[in-house]
Amino acid sequence: MKRGVRGGRDGRGVRGGRAGADATDVDATAVRRASRVVGVQLTIASGALVVAAIGVAFFFVLDQLRPAELAEKPRPGEHKIYIDTTEAMIAFVVVGVLAVAVAGAASLIITRRAVRPLGRALQMQRTFVQDASHELRTPLAVLDARLQILQRTLPPDDPSSPVVAELRTDARALIDIVDDLLLAAEPVQDAHGDPTPVLAAVDRAADAMRVLAEPRGIDVRLDAPAGHDALVAMPAASLQRCVTALVDNALAHSPDGSTITVAVRVQGRTVTLTVADQGTGIRGIDPRRIFDRFARAPQASAGAAGAGASGTSPTPVRPSFGIGLALVRDIAARSGGSVDVAATSDAGTVLRLTLPTL
Structure with missing residues (x-):
């Protein structure tokens, strides 16, 4: 729908x-x-x-x-x-x-x-x-x-x-x-429109992505302190699109039965949103290039890592053609923000979206 x-x-x-x-x-x-x-x-x-x-x-x-x-x-x-x-x-x-x-x-x-x-x-x-x-x-x-x-x-x-x-x-x-x-x-x-509350847009995006995560047993958690919302100069649809793309990327590289954590933190005049997965990290490509348009890394079945624990066969995931994360970078840049790889290792990857607040 x-x-x-x-x-x-x-x-x-x-x-x-x-x-x-x-x-x-x-x-x-x-x-x-x-x-x-x-x-x-x-x-x-x-x-x-x-x-x-x-x-x-x-x-x-x-x-x-x-x-x-x-x-x-x-x-x-x-x-x-x-x-x-x-x-x-x-x-x-x-x-x-x-x-x-x-x-x-x-x-x-x-x-x-x-x-x-x-x-x-x-x-x-x-x-x-x-x-x-x-x-x-x-x-x-x-x-x-x-x-x-x-x-x-x-x-x-x-x-x-x-x-x-x-x-x-x-x-x-x-x-x-x-x-x-x-x-x-x-x-x-350039970004325009009314100021957008961050938590409401992030909650909508995380809730929508749970529909794709639940069949694979993946838990999408939202870690946002109550009463610490912030306003950003970005249309609500654009902010929701950014969060959706980041969570979708995490889903594509997460094993079945794992957890994806979407965290929101406000520090001074900056709001930081991180999406952390429990995949195997970024491999086969320089982490700094994953936000380039059409940049791709070799991709395996996301469910392979979790097949042994759940007893089910690996769940194939749709291939990524390196467009979604590039859009996140473009949208963030319009609002004076940025997106980068905060951390990546065998324990998972953390993508970070930083935006200035109003």
């Missing part, structure tokens, strides 16, 4: 057109900002070169100006030019200022023209991802519904039941991937 509401919200109607327009505006702004930054850097570099060249020329001229030569009379056919030191300095300064101004203007114009194709390519890429994701959502939803009907009609002892269950898991994984692609294609905008 949750996915259905989300699907309607992301429909291709008015919201789709508005999202496309917002994406275009944000892309254009990003391209202009990039061109200005590169232009300023080129201006500084070229200005420094111009100043250095004029300085060398100025000192070379001064070195050639010898006071003893003023008393010498020109030889027959020889012509001498006498340059006043003050006038030479003024001339060099004027030429230098003009050269730096011309170099700066040329750098800004050239960089703006150079990054313009990149802006068009970024817009085309974002549009393609949005269109492709929208077109895939409906057939995937239909496929998942038909598999669900088939799964309910099969008797429990039917030998094909495990295969149908795996097909449903794969279908849901594809739907989640498409949802993540849609979120990744959304333009990055």
Whole structure:
């Protein structure tokens, strides 16, 4: 039911057109900002070169100006030019200022023209991802519904039941991937809206993820001191999305029957949210790279570690394509926060989301 509401919200109607327009505006702004930054850097570099060249020329001229030569009379056919030191300095300064101004203007114009194709390519890429994701959502939803009907009609002892269950898991994984692609294609905008209470959003996200954790015997615990709530400058939906992605990542790497702890702490003007699992830690990838888009680590069955204790077979988990945690980093950055790996070892991993409070 949750996915259905989300699907309607992301429909291709008015919201789709508005999202496309917002994406275009944000892309254009990003391209202009990039061109200005590169232009300023080129201006500084070229200005420094111009100043250095004029300085060398100025000192070379001064070195050639010898006071003893003023008393010498020109030889027959020889012509001498006498340059006043003050006038030479003024001339060099004027030429230098003009050269730096011309170099700066040329750098800004050239960089703006150079990054313009990149802006068009970024817009085309974002549009393609949005269109492709929208077109895939409906057939995937239909496929998942038909598999669900088939799964309910099969008797429990039917030998094909495990295969149908795996097909449903794969279908849901594809739907989640498409949802993540849609979120990744959304333009990055500054945080806005009313202040959001942290504990309420975190509680909703943890409660929603318990639906996925309970079939595997995983306990999602919320550790938040009562009466110590905080307000952050982030939409409630965005904060809930961050917590959901962090807990979902913990579920994907937790053994069956383990515990995931979601803790909230307020210290001064900062609220820290941590999600700790009891998995085997981050392996096969640098922990600093797990928040990069499409960064992936080798993944095994999450239930393998807990199979011996529970006596059940390992529970396969949906694969991660490295989009969810990248979205958390982007959303946190919009609100002036950050996300990182607080700890990782054979005993588990702790991801930490830090946000400034109001």
